[in-house]
Amino acid sequence: MQKNWVRAIMLFSLIGLIFGWVRHADARNGQEALHLLNTVKPYMMSQQQITFKYTGYYGTCAGSDQNILEAGKKLSQAFEIPQEDKLGESNSHSVYTAKTEGAPGAVVTLTVASPEGPNGCYVVLRMDASEQAEQSDLLNWQEQAGNQLAKLGIQGQWNVMAQGYVNEQSWQNSADELVHAIAQAFKGKIVESYSDSKTISLSLASGEFQTSVKSGSQTVNLQLALHQESTTGKWRLTAGTPIITMEY
Structure with a gap:
């Protein structure tokens, strides 16, 4: 329950x-x-996990796998994340996912999908960091990512979380x-x-x-x-x- x-x-x-x-x-x-x-x-x-997550929409995917893949590759390049050539699947929906090390002790993940209903490409850019990561590195990444998101015209929301015992x-x-x-x-x-x-x-x-x-x-x-x-x-x-x- x-x-x-x-x-x-x-x-x-x-x-x-x-x-x-x-x-x-x-x-x-x-x-x-x-x-x-x-x-x-x-x-x-200890702050065992710190997460910076940005969610928003980018362009038009309209449920097309090809559009999702193209948007994912373009965004991967923009955020200096190695491109993926194939889509994965989540809850029976096609999803583009790419990862890279954003800073020591931190992993950046880009996810692009096309939810039912909206035509836009739904984008999640997140950094998950362990307690070994430097706080200054995380804040610098957020600032740089924010600048790039603005250049790309991606309107959305930052969500920041910390968790520990x-x-x-x-x-x-x-x-x-x-x-x-x-x-x-x-x-x-x-x-x-x-x-x-x-x-x-x-x-x-x-x-x-x-x-x-x-x-x-x-x-x-x-x-x-x-x-x-x-x-x-x-x-x-x-x-x-x-x-x-x-x-x-």
């Missing part, structure tokens, strides 16, 4: 990024990413008190929440971030989640702006 709820929230969030709840973010992208990473860092033993020395009380303390550190107002025996999730409206999505009538700038692993008993903290789109 719990896993189903988490997956539902992730799907709900992802659909929001793809189909129009997004609000345009300006040149503050780098500042917002830095603020997210630096604010959650004291609460984690909680530093137990940073809190003495309950998990609920911890996640609320982190919300206060972001100067966030809680607009949505969920909790069960092993998971606490908060959606925040925060003036610290301009990037946002709409969830019903609420504006969400940031999501926080604490999840206790069944096997180890450790609490895993995930933070994402404007939302979390990874499993937590």
Whole structure:
């Protein structure tokens, strides 16, 4: 039941990024990413995974495999990612995927697809980094990628996330008190929440971030989640702006 709820929230969030709840973010992208990473860092033993993800549309694919492949190759060249000659498949849909090392300890992945309905080529450009990666390298990559996305006319949204185990020395009380303390550190107002025996999730409206999505009538700038692993008993903290789109 719990896993189903988490997956539902992730799907709900992802659909929001793809189909129009997004609000345009300006040149503050780098500042917002830095603020997210630096604010959650004291609460984690380590930032085991950091993800920068940009989603948007590019040109017209209209469900054509050839168009998807051509768009993928062109974008691979633009972002200096080795080109792939064949499409893969995901959920019975053709998908172009290409990868490269973007920085030490970080992998850049380009995905191009043509979802049912829209004619545009759906594009995801993401960097997944381990704790060994230098934060400055990640921010530099985001800036350079952002400049290239603008040149290509790809309108979309940055989604930045950090995940790691909680530093137990940073809190003495309950998990609920911890996640609320982190919300206060972001100067966030809680607009949505969920909790069960092993998971606490908060959606925040925060003036610290301009990037946002709409969830019903609420504006969400940031999501926080604490999840206790069944096997180890450790609490895993995930933070994402404007939302979390990874499993937590």
